[in-house]
Amino acid sequence: MISKKLSFFTESLGGLLHGSPDLEITGLAPLSKAVVGELSFLSHPRYISQLQSSRASCVVIGKPHEELAKLRGAYILCDNPYVYWAKVTQLWVEQTKAKTQTQIHPTAVVDPSAEIDPTAIIGPLCVVEAGVRIGAGTLLKSSVTISRGCVIGNHCILHPGVVIGADGFGFASENQKWIKVEQLGAVVIGDHVEIGANTCIDRGAMEDTVIEEGVKLDNLIQIGHNVHIGKHTAMAGCAGVAGSAKIGAYCTIGGGAAILGHLELADNVHISAFSLVSHSILKPGTYSGIFPIDNNSNWQKNAATLRQLFSLRERIKFLEKNNNS
Amino acid sequence: MISKKLSFFTESLGGLLHGSPDLEITGLAPLSKAVVGELSFLSHPRYISQLQSSRASCVVIGKPHEELAKLRGAYILCDNPYVYWAKVTQLWVEQTKAKTQTQIHPTAVVDPSAEIDPTAIIGPLCVVEAGVRIGAGTLLKSSVTISRGCVIGNHCILHPGVVIGADGFGFASENQKWIKVEQLGAVVIGDHVEIGANTCIDRGAMEDTVIEEGVKLDNLIQIGHNVHIGKHTAMAGCAGVAGSAKIGAYCTIGGGAAILGHLELADNVHISAFSLVSHSILKPGTYSGIFPIDNNSNWQKNAATLRQLFSLRERIKFLEKNNNS
Amino acid sequence: MISKKLSFFTESLGGLLHGSPDLEITGLAPLSKAVVGELSFLSHPRYISQLQSSRASCVVIGKPHEELAKLRGAYILCDNPYVYWAKVTQLWVEQTKAKTQTQIHPTAVVDPSAEIDPTAIIGPLCVVEAGVRIGAGTLLKSSVTISRGCVIGNHCILHPGVVIGADGFGFASENQKWIKVEQLGAVVIGDHVEIGANTCIDRGAMEDTVIEEGVKLDNLIQIGHNVHIGKHTAMAGCAGVAGSAKIGAYCTIGGGAAILGHLELADNVHISAFSLVSHSILKPGTYSGIFPIDNNSNWQKNAATLRQLFSLRERIKFLEKNNNS
Numbered sequence: 001m002i003s004k005k006l007s008f009f010t011e012s013l014g015g016l017l018h019g020s021p022d023l024e025i026t027g028l029a030p031l032s033k034a035v036v037g038e039l040s041f042l043s044h045p046r047y048i049s050q051l052q053s054s055r056a057s058c059v060v061i062g063k064p065h066e067e068l069a070k071l072r073g074a075y076i077l078c079d080n081p082y083v084y085w086a087k088v089t090q091l092w093v094e095q096t097k098a099k100t101q102t103q104i105h106p107t108a109v110v111d112p113s114a115e116i117d118p119t120a121i122i123g124p125l126c127v128v129e130a131g132v133r134i135g136a137g138t139l140l141k142s143s144v145t146i147s148r149g150c151v152i153g154n155h156c157i158l159h160p161g162v163v164i165g166a167d168g169f170g171f172a173s174e175n176q177k178w179i180k181v182e183q184l185g186a187v188v189i190g191d192h193v194e195i196g197a198n199t200c201i202d203r204g205a206m207e208d209t210v211i212e213e214g215v216k217l218d219n220l221i222q223i224g225h226n227v228h229i230g231k232h233t234a235m236a237g238c239a240g241v242a243g244s245a246k247i248g249a250y251c252t253i254g255g256g257a258a259i260l261g262h263l264e265l266a267d268n269v270h271i272s273a274f275s276l277v278s279h280s281i282l283k284p285g286t287y288s289g290i291f292p293i294d295n296n297s298n299w300q301k302n303a304a305t306l307r308q309l310f311s312l313r314e315r316i317k318f319l320e321k322n323n324n325s
Numbered sequence: 326m327i328s329k330k331l332s333f334f335t336e337s338l339g340g341l342l343h344g345s346p347d348l349e350i351t352g353l354a355p356l357s358k359a360v361v362g363e364l365s366f367l368s369h370p371r372y373i374s375q376l377q378s379s380r381a382s383c384v385v386i387g388k389p390h391e392e393l394a395k396l397r398g399a400y401i402l403c404d405n406p407y408v409y410w411a412k413v414t415q416l417w418v419e420q421t422k423a424k425t426q427t428q429i430h431p432t433a434v435v436d437p438s439a440e441i442d443p444t445a446i447i448g449p450l451c452v453v454e455a456g457v458r459i460g461a462g463t464l465l466k467s468s469v470t471i472s473r474g475c476v477i478g479n480h481c482i483l484h485p486g487v488v489i490g491a492d493g494f495g496f497a498s499e500n501q502k503w504i505k506v507e508q509l510g511a512v513v514i515g516d517h518v519e520i521g522a523n524t525c526i527d528r529g530a531m532e533d534t535v536i537e538e539g540v541k542l543d544n545l546i547q548i549g550h551n552v553h554i555g556k557h558t559a560m561a562g563c564a565g566v567a568g569s570a571k572i573g574a575y576c577t578i579g580g581g582a583a584i585l586g587h588l589e590l591a592d593n594v595h596i597s598a599f600s601l602v603s604h605s606i607l608k609p610g611t612y613s614g615i616f617p618i619d620n621n622s623n624w625q626k627n628a629a630t631l632r633q634l635f636s637l638r639e640r641i642k643f644l645e646k647n648n649n650s
Numbered sequence: 651m652i653s654k655k656l657s658f659f660t661e662s663l664g665g666l667l668h669g670s671p672d673l674e675i676t677g678l679a680p681l682s683k684a685v686v687g688e689l690s691f692l693s694h695p696r697y698i699s700q701l702q703s704s705r706a707s708c709v710v711i712g713k714p715h716e717e718l719a720k721l722r723g724a725y726i727l728c729d730n731p732y733v734y735w736a737k738v739t740q741l742w743v744e745q746t747k748a749k750t751q752t753q754i755h756p757t758a759v760v761d762p763s764a765e766i767d768p769t770a771i772i773g774p775l776c777v778v779e780a781g782v783r784i785g786a787g788t789l790l791k792s793s794v795t796i797s798r799g800c801v802i803g804n805h806c807i808l809h810p811g812v813v814i815g816a817d818g819f820g821f822a823s824e825n826q827k828w829i830k831v832e833q834l835g836a837v838v839i840g841d842h843v844e845i846g847a848n849t850c851i852d853r854g855a856m857e858d859t860v861i862e863e864g865v866k867l868d869n870l871i872q873i874g875h876n877v878h879i880g881k882h883t884a885m886a887g888c889a890g891v892a893g894s895a896k897i898g899a900y901c902t903i904g905g906g907a908a909i910l911g912h913l914e915l916a917d918n919v920h921i922s923a924f925s926l927v928s929h930s931i932l933k934p935g936t937y938s939g940i941f942p943i944d945n946n947s948n949w950q951k952n953a954a955t956l957r958q959l960f961s962l963r964e965r966i967k968f969l970e971k972n973n974n975s
Contacts, residue, residue, distance in 0.1 A: 028509060030531050082506075086497040089507035107434055109757055109774040109792070124434040124452050125468075127774050127792045127810070141491070142434070142452045142470055143775075145792055145810040145847075157505075159491040160452070160470040161523065166791070166809040166847035169868040169886065172736040176900055177882055178866050180807075180844065181732075182739035184678060194505065197470075197491035197525040198545075198811065200847040200869040200887075206680050216503050218494040219525040220547045220565075220848075222870045222887040222905075232502055236494065237525075237547040238565040238583070240870075240888040242905050242923070250501055255547075255567050256583045256601070258888070258906045258924050273567070274583050274601040275943050276906070276924040289943035292953045293600050293614035301960035303617045309634070309959070310626035312966060316637060319644050319969050353834060355856050407831075411822040414832035432759055449759040449777050450793075466816070467759070467777045467795055482830075484816040485777070485795040486848065519830065522795075522816035522850040523870075541828050543819040544850040545872045545890075557827055561819065562850075562872040563890040563908070575826055580872075580892050581908045581926070598892070599908050599926040618925050618939035628942045634959070635951035641962060644969050 001026060002095050006058055009039070010076060013087050015060070019074025023057060028092055031056060042069075043082035060084050105142075114146075117154070129165075135191065147203060153191035153213065161198035164189070168202040168209075168225025168243060181205060183225060190214070196221065196237065205243075212249070230267060326351060327420050331383055334364070335401060338412050340385070344399025348382060353417055356381060367394075368407040385409050430467075439471075442479070454490075460516065472528060478516035478538065486523035489514070493527040493534075493550025493568060506530060508550060515539070521546065521562065530568075537574070555592060651676060652745050656708055659689070660726060663737050665710070669724025673707060678742055681706060692719075693732040710734050755792075764796075767804070779815075785841065797853060803841035803863065811848035814839070818852040818859075818875025818893060831855060833875060840864070846871065846887065855893075862899070880917060 007021035026037040031047055034040045034056035041060035042051050051059065051068055058074040062081045069075040078084040104110055104122040111130040116122065120134045123142040128134070132146045135154035140146070144158045147165030152158070170181035185204020190213030195201070201209060201223040209223065212231040222240040223229070229241075230249030239253050242261035247253070251265055254273030259265070263277060268284035271277055275289040294302065305312075332346035351362040356372055359365045359381035366385035367376050376384065376393055383399040387406045394400040403409040429435055429447040436455040441447065445459045448467040453459070457471045460479035465471070469483045472490030477483070495506035510529020515538030520526070526534060526548040534548065537556040547565040548554070554566075555574030564578050567586035572578070576590055579598030584590070588602060593609035596602055600614040619627065630637075657671035676687040681697055684690045684706035691710035692701050701709065701718055708724040712731045719725040728734040754760055755774040764782040772778060773792040782796045785804035790796070794808045797815030802808070820831035835854020840863030845851070851859060851873040859873065862881040872890040873879070879891075880899030889903050892911035897903070901915055904923030909915070913927060918934035921927055925939040944952065955962075 028531060033532060080497070080499065083497040083499040083504055086495075086504040086506040089509060090505065092509070093507040105434070107432070107757075109755070125450055125775055125793075141472075143450075143468060143793060147791075147810075157492075160472075160488045161486060161525075161811060161848065163810045163847040163869075166869065167807075167844075169846065169866070170736075171866055171884065172730070172733040174730065174733040177864055178884060179733055179736040180740065181736040182743040184739060184742070194492075196494065197488040197527075198486065198523050198848050198870075200811075202847075202869065206678060207683060214502055216494070216496055218547075219488075219491065219527065220523075220545060220870060222868075224887065234496065234503060236567065237549065238563070238888070240906055242886065255585075256565055260905075260923060271943075272946065272949075273585060276940050277943055278940065279943075286946040287943050288946045288949040288953075289941040290601050290603065290949070290953065291614040291616045291941045292957055293596075293602055293604075293612050294957055296597065296611040296613045298957070298960075299597075299613040299615070302956060302958075303613075303615065305959045305963045306627060306631070306956070307617055307619055307623070308627075308963070309630045310623075312963060313630050313633070313637060315966055315970065316640055316644070319966070319973055320640065322973055323644055323647055353856060358857060405822070405824065408822040408824040408829055411820075411829040411831040414834060415830065417834070418832040430759070432757070450775055466797075468775075468793060482817075485797075485813045486811060486850075519817075521819065522813040522852075523811065523848050539827055541819070541821055543872075544813075544816065544852065545848075545870060559821065559828060561892065562874065563888070580910075581890055598910060615926050615928065616939040616941045618921075618927055618929075618937050621922065621936040621938045624922075624938040624940070628938075628940065631952060631956070632942055632944055632948070633952075634955045635948075638955050638958070638962060641965055641969070645965065648969055648972055 002092070004092075004095065006039075006074065006076075009088060009091065012091055013078075013084060015076040015078035015084060017074070017076050018070070019058060023074060025057065028089060029056065031059070039088065041081050041085040041088075043085065060088065111148075147187075149186040150203065151186065151188045153189055153193060155192050156189060157194045159195060159197040159199075159219070162195050163198075163200045164195075165203040166200060168205055170205050170225065170243075185209065185226065187211070190231065193217075199223075201227075202243075218255070224261065236273065327417070329417075329420065331364075331399065331401075334413060334416065337416055338403075338409060340401040340403040340409060342399070342401050343395070344383060348399060350382065353414065354381065356384070364413065366406050366410040366413075368410065385413065433465075436473075472512075474511040475528065476511065476513045478514055478518060480517050481514060482519045484520060484522040484524075484544070487520050488523075488525045489520075490528040491525060493530055495530050495550065495568075510534065510551065512536070515556065518542075524548075526552075527568075543580070549586065561598065652742070654742075654745065656689075656724065656726075659738060659741065662741055663728075663734060665726040665728040665734060667724070667726050668720070669708060673724060675707065678739060679706065681709070689738065691731050691735040691738075693735065710738065758790075761798075797837075799836040800853065801836065801838045803839055803843060805842050806839060807844045809845060809847040809849075809869070812845050813848075813850045814845075815853040816850060818855055820855050820875065820893075835859065835876065837861070840881070843867075849873075851877075852893075868905070874911065886923065 010017045029038045031050035031054040040056035105124040108126040110128040114132040116134045117136040120138045126144045129148040131149040138156040150165040167183040171178035185208045187209045189211045196219035199221040202225040204226045210228045214232040216234040218237040224243035226244040228246045233251040235253040236255035238256045240258045247265045248267035256274040259277040264280040270286040272288035331348045354363045356375035356379040365381035430449040433451040435453040438455045439457040441459045442461040445463045452470045454473040456474040463481040475490040492508040496503035510533045512534045514536045521544035524546040527550040529551045539557040541559040543562040549568035551569040553571045558576040560578040561580035563581045565583045572590045573592035581599040584602040589605040595611040597613035656673045679688045681700035681704040690706035754772040758776040760778040761780040766784045767786040770788045776794045779798040781799040788806040800815040817833040821828035835858045837859045839861045846869035849871040852875040854876045860878045864882040866884040868887040874893035876894040878896045883901040885903040886905035888906045890908045897915045898917035906924040909927040914930040920936040922938035
């Protein structure tokens, strides 16, 4: 069991500590579940009511909640409690991590021509093919596949089941049969990229598929060949991007959303969950396309009427014409 | 080749046998494909017409079809033919199963600190990390990953490629970059849970992600961190549940449906395939939100008009006003 | 580094060469990126403007672009430049392929009862269960699972993480609990089928799930039990097909599209991306059902109005009645 003084956190991460720096912290927990000895945080106003009753020994808070926090005991004041908390969790995990982890697990299948930084970790049952390069501090958890010639940057995390560099979906049609177009490009991934479980990024047809630094991809995402994703863009689970789409930097793509091929999204575009992007979006902003859910009988009536919507418009036009005449 | 007397089934499962208990059954088959020696069943009225012509040596049926069944030969009468049939398939598979299966396949990578019930089976190329607990009779087929500290109940089945306990998708935003929030919770799965191929269930941020007993998840499903799924809920393939959603018991979620984060679904809520749940649903019932499919030219006209729907409503209001004046 | 004379391509693939047959080709590249020594192609008119400025030493073109191609240097004239190019990439890859690949990788787990053609390749960390048959020239890349009794044809490619023959999602409901229906069928896959990374095809309940020859499935696709997919049909990433659906030959299914269970699609049916097929489609053609994306505030207004669409229709009817009276 780990135990760290409060001062350990503020010395590493800054913030203004109100309370004893020698107080021992034995765990991290949400306000509602924390017990004595644990550190917690308040970021979203939704949880203000939990602050007073929480048994946490110290809370990380921002300026707007300082008065409330004072009433209950020790706290760390900082600019952005959620960012501070993120760093607390990182510090904490660092303490608990096993100190000795084999660099390349003996069950991993690594081609001798792969260049793997000595600080990278290749977990059990991973496959790293010929010509692959993997950067410093990068972690392949387990059962991750990196196909020939792909490049993974520094400080990346690839979760179990990730497949990087499988063939893109490229076929020419001849006499109603599909002729395979061999996929000669690779995948190039920048630094600080995290990729969720069972997510797939296909290799390019001739040029490379590119994922820039700081991109975060959730689980079960499909990235087609020759896609380009700009830096610090985040995509939630089950999203899909078809071939040759170019997504800007600082975008967010909601869960289950899809982006058609050969489109372009500008920087700072935000796509709602479960929306299909069917044309390029060159102006920053939030975009949605979702059929609103309803109880089944209402939905049936509205959906059936939707199939006549165009003719309804014509009928309105006709009424307007009569109305004006 | 297996062969079992008809009495073997009725002695194990009950039901009223009309016909010779000594008749030998050599296989199970649907009505339309069964040959002499095979057992079949009739549940859905859709298949009544196949009953008469079937060559099955015996059929499992319910009361409404007894008269018809009598006309053709042996049958087993029971309350719920599909449930009875499910149990027949289980009995049958039990006979055919290899009697000696290694408990932990030599190619599995199992941390010595994991507690695995001696009746559980860990298939080839699975990864079981530190502190994991796996219950009695549970089966990890192959290439299944259970991350550190996760708990799997008794009599569960996890199909190939399942990933339990990868990090939830948690990041704080600082200067337009994403700061990782370490995921300190785990995943806790109850008894009799079945999880389909390549499905992912993320570990909680601080508390655990919870899947209650009897839940059935199909393939390629994504369950975000801190989700809670109530007992005996079933979800079809490609569905997704975002973080911290709470789904009740006895729900069904259709294929490809998605549930946004932090929502709540009551018990006995049924979501149609391909619908997005964007707000909590606290009343049992069936809910849908699907754009009806149409031939492409009709769809184009209706979809284009849909983008003017709000203004069409205003035009109707105006017409009504004029009409009334 | 490989180098091949231009004549090598035309002797293998036909086409009319204008230029020196002895010109050495050292790589393949798109028009915009090609350097001296590289072969390129022009198929889609979108890229005509790149033809003149390209530094490629030779281009594959069709009749409509011959005059333009003449102005810049060597070219190969053929009927269908994209099909020709596909075959060029195949020739090229054949030259670069490692000549000696182990047939069954030592880390693969292959049941002794599996029948594997001596020209098939089973990559690292694959699982091939009892009774499986795998045809000539078929390639299982890595971490592919083929469950008991499934059959894979000749010249198939299965990408990493593919799961063939996991249990279909079959349960009977008894007292609000799910009783497993054992899945006694298998999966039968024809020749020349390609299956993308992490795609799943479930085994049949009693009969087999069938994928006919020449079918191409992209990544992260879900195929339910007892589905039948006709020859040369192609499905893009993240698509899903529910149990017992029957899809014809020569169909295309867009990315993220879904097909409900027990439906039938005729030959030559084309489903747009992200559309749900909720009823059988017996007439060839293109079908869509997608909520058009819009900026968020427009979408909100239109989506809210959509929930009143049926009543709007009633209001229009009323106005029409008054208008006519």
